Amino acid sequence: MGVSEDRGRSAVVFGARNLGKAVIELLCGQGWVVAGVARSEATLDGVTVLGALALRADVTDQASVRQVLEQVATAHGGIDLVVNAASAYGGDRSGPFGGGPIAEAQPEAFDAWAVAPARSAFSFLSATGQFLLAQGTPATVVQVTGGSSRRAAGGRGLWAAGAFGVRAITQAAALELREHGIHVALLIVDAGIQPLAGGQPGQAVDALADPRELAAAVLFLAEQGARAATHELQVTPLAERWVP
Secondary structure, X not given: OOOOOOOOOEEEEEOOOOHHHHHHHHHHHOOOEEEEEEOOHHHHHHHHHOOOEEEEOOOOOHHHXXXXXXXXXXXXXXXXXXXXXXXXOOOXXXXXXXXXXXXXXOHHHHXXXXXXXXXXXXXXXXXXXXXXXXXXXXXXXXXXXXXXXXXXXXXXHHHHHHHHHHHHHHHHHHHHHHHHOEEEEEEEEOOOEOOOOOOOOOOOXXXXXOHHHHHHHXXXXXXXXXXXXXXXXXEOOOOOOOOO
């Protein structure tokens, strides 16, 4: 698969509602050509407003991911950066947030909180890795996850299991692809993410991560050279009210 040498830098962002939208906004402002991928019409409309190519796809489906990447490569002449900022959980998650205590959790809670995120990361990284290997040029892949990938918490063990799975799959992909010039990085957001429109009334936004600052972290990862590549970057707010 050939890549034009005179093209601008090209990026694809899966999950374009909040953090992903901030990444698209920053990259477009930096002169990148960007495609934003989502499932809802409202989110896709927001991508178009930013001047990016809006595409509908399902990040949990390998074929859907690969189809989008091929479409973007055709439109933009190649791909330099692929970001997965989509939050993919399964089921209706009608029980306790994070799955609840292990002794009380039901099998469907395990599937929703633990299986679905890891499956999504697998689908994204597998399809993206296949595509970039075929493209044959240096590129960066950023998978986003939460602070639960660093430690579990009582009542949220299933949630942590999913994030631990995302972390393991991303680490393996980084090891497998770096010899091919493909930089795979895990961005750990160790806090809630403030909505782009602002926090909820009474919410302490200084304890939340700013999506535009996180977008700058994505750009930092994308612009690193091979001799200084960061494979895991954790962002934690400094607010005193933040509690692990």
